[in-house]
Amino acid sequence: MITNNLSWLIGGEAGQGLESAGHMFALVLNRGGLFVITNAEYPSLIRGGHNYNKVRVSDKPLTCHTNDVDLVCALNKETFEKHIDEISNGGGIIYDSADFPDAKGKDGVNLFGIPMAELAKTKGGGIIMKNVVAIGACIGLLDYDLNYFKEALKQTFGRKGDEIVNSNYNAAQAGYDYMQENYKGKFGYNLAAMKDAKQRMLIQGNDAFCIGAIKGGCKLVAEYPMTPSSSILHFMAEHSREYNVVVKHVEDEISAINTIIGASAVGIRSLTATSGGGFSLMVEAVGLAGMIETGIVIVNVQRPGPSTGLPTRTGHPDLRLMMHASQDESPRMVVAPGDPEECFDLGFQAFNVADKYQIPVMFLSDKYLSESERSVDFFDTKELEIDRGKLLLEKDLDPKEDRYPRYKDSPDGISARPLAGEKGGIFTCTSDEHNDYGDIVEDIPNRLEKMNKRMRKIDTLRKGLPAPKLIGPANADITFVSWGSPKGSILEAIELLAKDDVSANFLQIKYFIPFHSEEVAKILGKAKRIVDVEENFSGQLADLIREKTGIFIEERILDYSGRPFTAKQIYNEVKLKTGQASSKTVPV
Amino acid sequence: MASIKKASFDSVAKPDWCPGCGLFGIQMAIKQALTELGLEPHKVFFVTGIGCGSKASHWVNAYGMHTLHGRSLPIATGAKLGNHSLTVIDMGGDGDGYGIGIGHFMHTMRRNIDLLYMVNDNQIYGLTKGQASPTSEKGMKTKSTPFGVVETPINPIALAINSGATFIARGFAGDIVHLKWLIMEGIKHKGFSLIDIFQPCVTFNKINTYAYFQQRVYKLNDDPNYKTNDREAAWKKAQEGGDKLPIGIFYQETREIEEEAEPQLLKQPLVYQDIKNVNIEPLMKKFV
Ligand SMILES: Cc1ncc(C[n+]2csc(CCOP(=O)(O)OP(=O)(O)O)c2C)c(N)n1
Numbered sequence: 086m087i088t089n090n091l092s093w094l095i096g097g098e099a100g101q102g103l104e105s106a107g108h109m110f111a112l113v114l115n116r117g118g119l120f121v122i123t124n125a126e127y128p129s130l131i132r133g134g135h136n137y138n139k140v141r142v143s144d145k146p147l148t149c150h151t152n153d154v155d156l157v158c159a160l161n162k163e164t165f166e167k168h169i170d171e172i173s174n175g176g177g178i179i180y181d182s183a184d185f186p187d188a189k190g191k192d193g194v195n196l197f198g199i200p201m202a203e204l205a206k207t208k209g210g211g212i213i214m215k216n217v218v219a220i221g222a223c224i225g226l227l228d229y230d231l232n233y234f235k236e237a238l239k240q241t242f243g244r245k246g247d248e249i250v251n252s253n254y255n256a257a258q259a260g261y262d263y264m265q266e267n268y269k270g271k272f273g274y275n276l277a278a279m280k281d282a283k284q285r286m287l288i289q290g291n292d293a294f295c296i297g298a299i300k301g302g303c304k305l306v307a308e309y310p311m312t313p314s315s316s317i318l319h320f321m322a323e324h325s326r327e328y329n330v331v332v333k334h335v336e337d338e339i340s341a342i343n344t345i346i347g348a349s350a351v352g353i354r355s356l357t358a359t360s361g362g363g364f365s366l367m368v369e370a371v372g373l374a375g376m377i378e379t380g381i382v383i384v385n386v387q388r389p390g391p392s393t394g395l396p397t398r399t400g401h402p403d404l405r406l407m408m409h410a411s412q413d414e415s416p417r418m419v420v421a422p423g424d425p426e427e428c429f430d431l432g433f434q435a436f437n438v439a440d441k442y443q444i445p446v447m448f449l450s451d452k453y454l455s456e457s458e459r460s461v462d463f464f465d466t467k468e469l470e471i472d473r474g475k476l477l478l479e480k481d482l483d484p485k486e487d488r489y490p491r492y493k494d495s496p497d498g499i500s501a502r503p504l505a506g507e508k509g510g511i512f513t514c515t516s517d518e519h520n521d522y523g524d525i526v527e528d529i530p531n532r533l534e535k536m537n538k539r540m541r542k543i544d545t546l547r548k549g550l551p552a553p554k555l556i557g558p559a560n561a562d563i564t565f566v567s568w569g570s571p572k573g574s575i576l577e578a579i580e581l582l583a584k585d586d587v588s589a590n591f592l593q594i595k596y597f598i599p600f601h602s603e604e605v606a607k608i609l610g611k612a613k614r615i616v617d618v619e620e621n622f623s624g625q626l627a628d629l630i631r632e633k634t635g636i637f638i639e640e641r642i643l644d645y646s647g648r649p650f651t652a653k654q655i656y657n658e659v660k661l662k663t664g665q666a667s668s669k670t671v672p673v
Numbered sequence: 674m675a676s677i678k679k680a681s682f683d684s685v686a687k688p689d690w691c692p693g694c695g696l697f698g699i700q701m702a703i704k705q706a707l708t709e710l711g712l713e714p715h716k717v718f719f720v721t722g723i724g725c726g727s728k729a730s731h732w733v734n735a736y737g738m739h740t741l742h743g744r745s746l747p748i749a750t751g752a753k754l755g756n757h758s759l760t761v762i763d764m765g766g767d768g769d770g771y772g773i774g775i776g777h778f779m780h781t782m783r784r785n786i787d788l789l790y791m792v793n794d795n796q797i798y799g800l801t802k803g804q805a806s807p808t809s810e811k812g813m814k815t816k817s818t819p820f821g822v823v824e825t826p827i828n829p830i831a832l833a834i835n836s837g838a839t840f841i842a843r844g845f846a847g848d849i850v851h852l853k854w855l856i857m858e859g860i861k862h863k864g865f866s867l868i869d870i871f872q873p874c875v876t877f878n879k880i881n882t883y884a885y886f887q888q889r890v891y892k893l894n895d896d897p898n899y900k901t902n903d904r905e906a907a908w909k910k911a912q913e914g915g916d917k918l919p920i921g922i923f924y925q926e927t928r929e930i931e932e933e934a935e936p937q938l939l940k941q942p943l944v945y946q947d948i949k950n951v952n953i954e955p956l957m958k959k960f961v
């Protein structure tokens with residue numbers, strides 16, 4: 086019997102309640118103190134199509150999903166046909182026996198037919214509760230505690246009254262009982278809640294980011310919906326009144342970024358979120374924020390392009406876009422988290438950096454990270470402090486002065502800025518080149534001074550950020566380099582390699598501007614074999630490393646399929662090339 | 674208010690507009706209106722787009738923001754949401770507001786945010802040296818239309834009536850006293866105020882000159898029978914053109930403003946709300 090180590094998949098059409106079923110299944114396991122991680126794959130449509138949600142569960146912390154499947158829960162025929170071949174030896178499939186009266190499986194795969202639709206109709210509240218029967222059945226087959234599921238159903242449907250709650254209970258119980266009666270002892274996997282189960286959140290990257298943003302003092306959100314960033318708009322809107330944040334769904338992305346620039350210019354912390362296409366519309370205003378030295382936070386939850394691309398899939402194609410967007414060169418921070426904890430921490434940090442350094446902060450997430458739910462400990466807020474930098478209030482200003490030299494140069498490049506509305510602080514900001522007061526000035530000494538001052542803030546910021554560090558053993562055989570959500574799969578690949586006595590470590594790059602060139606050069610200069618892992622076509626980080634350090638990384642595992650890396654995929658690629666010369670030609 | 678010197682909105686730097694440009698009159702009217710309303714410079718936030726007229730924020734002594742071509746309205750909206758205790762005024766050209774920025778223009782009216790938006794409507798692109806604008810008359814020959822404009826011009830007043838603006842007016846840069854009155858009324862109005870301002874561009878628009886307007890403009894609100902709360906009457910007046918050009922307040926109504934619709938703003942402006950002690954425990958609990 087394999088206990089508490091399972092990969093589960095529920096599949097069906099859009100509109101069959103897959104997302105909520107997958108979420109609930111993950112939630113009931115999370116509440117039992119188990120570690121879960123979810124991953125959903127679906128095309129960009131509202132009804133039909135083939136969709137699935139995966140839940141991986143373990144009694145040890147998990148860092149990534151897997152493509153292995155031990156138990157499939159098929160809500161329609163297509164799921165049965167599409168996934169039967171993926172199921173591991175000894176695994177099984179739960180399906181509606183009415184769909185396949187004489188189903189033929191495959192060797193080593195157990196078939197668990199159950200009249201799902203019929204039970205939903207006769208025992209539950211109708212066909213819409215088929216997914217509830219299905220989850221009840223999974224819990225029954227796995228011998229897990231049904232009460233966790235009932236509790237979750239009560240929470241979800243409690244508002245709709247006892248009748249609805251009870252028919253959900255009955256649907257769940259019917260599924261559970263059917264499996265217990267017909268298949269008890271016939272499946273080699275089970276799940277058991279941990280004793281003294283520790284409370285953890287089950288949280289997605291976008292939600293983790295939003296909590297960081299709220300903690301970071303975000304007061305205004307202006308956004309135009311775009312998958313996979315829209316959940317940021319939804320979360321912030323839902324909690325706007327509780328936390329006094331104004332959330333506007335504005336007319337387009339150009340309006341979104343300019344609205345938050347206006348808000349930041351009068352002293353509040355503000356946010357916009359989008360994906361690559363929407364960000365492309367914001368580009369001109371990134372330069373404005375840089376020029377007038379107004380801090381804003383821009384989230385790009387990446388999806389593959391070009392153009393509309395693969396709207397509901399994942400990837401890391403926009404690193405270069407974010408680094409160079411807008412005419413000429415202007416200061417900014419470009420940062421990317423690798424897991425929900427970093428979405429929170431770096432999300433909080435983004436608002437401090439924007440405010441203190443008076444620059445736009447580009448926060449690069451991706452679809453997988455944004456939607457995948459994970460068991461995460463409560464965020465630690467003890468060390469978090471709001472830093473508003475050189476913000477001048479009435480007491481800091483001389484009310485007799487007509488104007489304030491808001492763009493005056495300073496050794497760190499950061500000028501003090503009065504809060505609009507304060508006496509003695511008057512200044513103009515302008516997208517034209519300007520002098521200390523914000524008057525348009527084109528003379529050469531001022532131009533050079535102001536350009537230098539703005540760009541110097543990047544050096545100042547670099548000193549204020551933690552330098553990248555290796556995760557894992559020093560002097561390893563392999564050093565992985567990557568950014569963003571592949572972090573989790575790389576960490577697990579390192580464990581898989583260790584079982585083969587291959588040692589590996591990992592250099593995660595979180596900051597691209599500013600870039601820690603010296604530290605990265607030092608670490609990679611000592612590495613024996615460097616493997617770059619990225620979800621884009623060319624290896625944008627690897628090329629950046631070459632540009633900044635001179636180190637050319639030849640070995641690149643690049644996946645631009647739109648699906649997230651798995652640990653096995655990385656492991657296999659590395660094993661394949663171990664001891665062989667790479668066939669890749671060196672681009673010069 | 675006697676305590677405020679008349680000169681307090683005067684800027685240190687001086688305008689670089691062409692001698693005789695209508696923008697001087699507009700700048701004068703703005704400064705006078707702000708002064709007569711008893712506003713203090715540090716409580717005024719003046720946002721502008723990009724164009725000749727958009728440079729005005731440099732030449733009125735107040736907190737100022739000279740931004741991007743066509744984007745001043747979202748920026749002004751953000752500023753007002755961030756600190757609604759400020760008096761936010763905005764100005765841009767006809768290319769700025771009715772061309773590149775027209776999407777924002779329509780949506781800002783719909784939103785009814787409490788700010789004054791002035792368009793220095795010279796029916797030409799001034800700063801880029803004389804191309805046709807969305808309000809250039811049909812047939813007008815410009816650098817970008819050497820054989821004459823073929824499109825029908827935009828009617829900003831009609832557009833505003835249709836888009837839900839709650840204060841809609843037209844002024845003339847050659848009548849500073851009247852324009853000053855309009856600006857004062859526009860600032861006093863609770864909600865979005867539009868003032869489209871006929872502005873002679875002496876360098877690039879040889880058709881719509883001071884003389885052209887002086888012969889044609891008449892004051893709408895001199896007629897005691899004209900009611901500014903009558904949408905249909907306003908719509909009819911907005912269609913007048915050719916030899917008779919009404920100036921004044923076309924339409925005004927009271928409607929809930931954005932700042933009232935958002936309870937987050939009721940207690941105090943966002944900018945003064947504490948951000949140092951946000952408790953996220955309840956949020957995290959929702960994910961258990
Ligand atoms: C995105 C963008 N496109 C084009 C320009 C160039 N440009 C500057 S001002 C202007 C038009 C000015 O006309 P208008 O808005 O009517 O203002 P005016 O100069 O007449 O006051 C243009 C096209 C720009 N600054 N930004």
Ligand code: SF4
Nearest residue numbers: 691694725799874875
């Ligand atoms: S070009 Fe026209 S609008 Fe611009 S300053 Fe000269 S006269 Fe005025």
Ligand SMILES: [Mg+2]
Nearest residue numbers: 766767795797
């Ligand atoms: Mg113009």
